[in-house]
Amino acid sequence: MSESRDEKLSFEALRGMLTERRRERIDHVVRRRWQSLTVVIEDLRDPHNQAAVLRSSEGLGLLTAHVIDTPDQHGRTDTFDPSRGVTKDADKWLTVHKHRSVAPCVASLKEQGFAIYAGALDPNAVSLYDLDVERPCAFVFGNEHRGVSPALRAQADSLFVIPMRGFVESFNVSVAAAICLSHAVHTREVGGRITDLTEQEREALRRRYEEKSLGNRLLRAAEAESRAAGGVERKDA
Amino acid sequence: MSESRDEKLSFEALRGMLTERRRERIDHVVRRRWQSLTVVIEDLRDPHNQAAVLRSSEGLGLLTAHVIDTPDQHGRTDTFDPSRGVTKDADKWLTVHKHRSVAPCVASLKEQGFAIYAGALDPNAVSLYDLDVERPCAFVFGNEHRGVSPALRAQADSLFVIPMRGFVESFNVSVAAAICLSHAVHTREVGGRITDLTEQEREALRRRYEEKSLGNRLLRAAEAESRAAGGVERKDA
Numbered sequence: 001m002s003e004s005r006d007e008k009l010s011f012e013a014l015r016g017m018l019t020e021r022r023r024e025r026i027d028h029v030v031r032r033r034w035q036s037l038t039v040v041i042e043d044l045r046d047p048h049n050q051a052a053v054l055r056s057s058e059g060l061g062l063l064t065a066h067v068i069d070t071p072d073q074h075g076r077t078d079t080f081d082p083s084r085g086v087t088k089d090a091d092k093w094l095t096v097h098k099h100r101s102v103a104p105c106v107a108s109l110k111e112q113g114f115a116i117y118a119g120a121l122d123p124n125a126v127s128l129y130d131l132d133v134e135r136p137c138a139f140v141f142g143n144e145h146r147g148v149s150p151a152l153r154a155q156a157d158s159l160f161v162i163p164m165r166g167f168v169e170s171f172n173v174s175v176a177a178a179i180c181l182s183h184a185v186h187t188r189e190v191g192g193r194i195t196d197l198t199e200q201e202r203e204a205l206r207r208r209y210e211e212k213s214l215g216n217r218l219l220r221a222a223e224a225e226s227r228a229a230g231g232v233e234r235k236d237a
Numbered sequence: 238m239s240e241s242r243d244e245k246l247s248f249e250a251l252r253g254m255l256t257e258r259r260r261e262r263i264d265h266v267v268r269r270r271w272q273s274l275t276v277v278i279e280d281l282r283d284p285h286n287q288a289a290v291l292r293s294s295e296g297l298g299l300l301t302a303h304v305i306d307t308p309d310q311h312g313r314t315d316t317f318d319p320s321r322g323v324t325k326d327a328d329k330w331l332t333v334h335k336h337r338s339v340a341p342c343v344a345s346l347k348e349q350g351f352a353i354y355a356g357a358l359d360p361n362a363v364s365l366y367d368l369d370v371e372r373p374c375a376f377v378f379g380n381e382h383r384g385v386s387p388a389l390r391a392q393a394d395s396l397f398v399i400p401m402r403g404f405v406e407s408f409n410v411s412v413a414a415a416i417c418l419s420h421a422v423h424t425r426e427v428g429g430r431i432t433d434l435t436e437q438e439r440e441a442l443r444r445r446y447e448e449k450s451l452g453n454r455l456l457r458a459a460e461a462e463s464r465a466a467g468g469v470e471r472k473d474a
Contacts, residue, residue, distance in 0.1 A: 165296065166266055
């Protein structure tokens with residue numbers, strides 16, 4: 001569907017409200033986004049960990065993240081609620097797909113051609129450094145205590161471990177995610193690629209990010225105008 | 238100095254108390270230790286962050302870590318106090334050098350031939366991936382709010398940044414440390430090296446770790462014996 005001429009004009013007009021610096025920042029990000037690398041966190045319960053994984057993922061250039069939040073035997077679900085102070089707005093720029101169980105998450109990833117790499121202490125696990133990280137792949141990290149669920153392990157293309165060289169037996173989950181994802185992104189960069197988006201996809205993403213940025217600016221501008229006009233009761237009044 | 242025959246005999250006898258599994262574990266670690274790669278944390282204030290950096294460092298094979306804990310203008314010092322639940326005993330296996338200011342830390346590192354790489358948002362900063370990580374080097378991470386101090390920046394061989402591909406402007410400090418240190422260790426492994434200790438140094442380290450392991454076992458054995466003999470009042474009695 002093509003946009004109407006009016007919509008185009010108004011967006012172009014609004015776009016002028018973005019500072020040069022902001023537009024450069026958006027451009028920088030859009031040119032470094034990966035849709036063929038994603039992360040799955042399964043039943044992470046610590047809001048700090050949830051937030052830290054999202055923040056690292058966004059900062060490393062991922063476009064999406066998947067959150068599996070399984071209800072317990074009583075049907076209760078732990079709300080996915082990443083610490084706001086830790087995400088640093090990462091979840092605003094990352095598309096976070098939420099799933100209530102393993103099956104729809106796996107089905108969606110497989111349909112999109114992702115290999116599923118599940119971090120798991122297992123005799124069959126291979127080293128992170130032996131995984132093919134150039135192909136579309138999803139890194140899965142499990143619950144802080146139970147690890148990745150048997151259901152998800154069974155569906156994984158590979159189980160992997162980060163080689164442990166010391167006495168500690170594991171890394172914190174947000175550290176583990178950062179080690180894996182930074183390795184994948186860096187490997188791709190060394191191979192000469194910094195994004196997998198087509199020019200058309202980059203253009204659509206640029207517009208989405210500009211709209212999000214404008215959203216905040218417009219809101220702030222409206223608030224400032226309203227305050228100046230005395231039309232808004234201030235909390236400290 | 239050579240040990241007396243008696244000392245040797247008794248250590249050999251004690252050594253027999255270590256399980257085969259424990260000795261294999263110690264051997265695994267000793268063969269993967271790096272003395273020419275270290276980490277410096279300067280005035281980190283969050284005990285969770287302090288602990289997470291130590292845990293990652295130990296797990297990645299570092300032999301030492303440096304902690305700079307500078308007193309404020311009133312002479313007060315924030316006690317370095319990593320969360321016990323987070324370190325996972327990492328500080329037991331890592332030699333942690335504590336410094337009250339930048340100067341002695343830098344002097345000690347330079348004397349040992351370390352290049353100092355300070356993580357800092359700075360126009361002169363280079364990419365992590367352009368640093369020479371094969372040579373002896375120390376990665377420095379600064380306070381959560383102020384970053385690395387001007388005094389330490391001035392002494393650094395290089396300022397560096399981890400390339401940021403997204404909108405978030407920085408990574409959590411423990412994530413940043415893990416990205417840098419795992420990159421350095423992996424680069425060395427790809428280059429064919431998994432340790433820089435000589436056979437003699439490995440032997441000394443093996444003995445130190447065996448003694449530490451024995452220390453715990455002997456303590457537990459003595460406690461169990463004492464309890465069995467009714468010689469210790471139990472807390473729950």
